[in-house]
Amino acid sequence: MNPPYDEIVKANSMRGNEIKKTPLIYSPTFSELTGSEIFLKAEFRQRTGSFKIRGAYFKIKSLSDEEKKHGVVAASAGNHAQGMAFASSLEKISCTIVMPKNASPAKVAATRAYGAKVILEGINYDESSAKAKEIAKETGAILIHAFDDPQIIAAQGVIGLEILDDLPDVDEIYLPIGGGGLAAGTLIAIKEKNPNIKVVGVQSKSFPSMYESLKRGSLTASGGARTIADGISVKIPGQLTFDIIKELIDEIVLVDDTEITKAMFLLMERMKFVVEPAGAASLAYLISKKPAQGKKVVAILAGGNVDMYLLGQIVDKGLAAMGRLLKLSILLPDRPGAFKEIVDEITLANANIVEVVHDRLSSNIDAGSAGVTLSLETQGKEQADLLIEALKKKNIQFTLLT
16 A cells, blocks of 8 residues: 555654755766766665664654553664664664674664664665565564555655755655665656656666666566675665556666666765765665756755675775876885886876885786785876876886776
């Protein structure tokens, strides 16, 4: 049964002081990059770092006293987990969360810090979900689905109300889709008030389950390839969310990890926003494809719970993609002055040496030679290209690693 629009209004009235109305922020930078007027819905600023707290809080507040006595259990890759753990702590009820074994360590630690018991089971959401169902059956705990639940969907739909409050003349809204709870709720809210507003869902190419399900007209398992966007890595979308999205959505599109990485990097560098891969998917599509020229567009930045190790990789890859970080492997004669010749060319190009790794022992390096791997910081692609040309003119043999 689809949640009615009135249920979204009810969720909005019950959010109290714990759920923020997140800001809608105009971005001149991304407007220029995309040719649209870009407004960013900053859901990563919620207490637990993502929009998921909205659904978890409303669902747990809506449980009866008898249901609360049994506690709750849920499966999650991280954001629903933190929302559930925090909401449960507010209501002082027990909470068990099943997370994939490869879940972000930061998300696992945060979930435990909010007071939940965490069980690591499976390698994706669907396998964790099976374990959560088993626990609910054995213990009597109330199973709270991450997305395929009317009250979860209704609470996520409050985001749509907030967008309309802040930007009533919005033309298009782009949002990430994993299981579909955010999309389903936002669609109900938006289409009830203005069916002419275009709503576009964005999925990872590695997990295009809702995209494929809509193409085939029924729930379809799809995906499984490695992706940094763990928050939308769902093989089988929900039946309820599928039915709503099938009826109301205008389009679903796909992005890859490279596009997501670029969006995350630009958000950090230009806006000083730390947004997780799944949360940046909608903006990634807008930057890559520029689909809404001249339109007022909202991109929902759904979460900001990103592992610090991954964040370091994103920075390096972002710099490399923009030509601001070069990594070269060079084979030199092992004699005095050989390396200085390389350094002189780098100095003339005004590049900065960030890291040097010498290697004389690898099996692919002949006696009398030395391998050198250099990480170089440049001002951009033009300067990087000039340096590469200068090295070629000097007949310096190298392999570009970035």
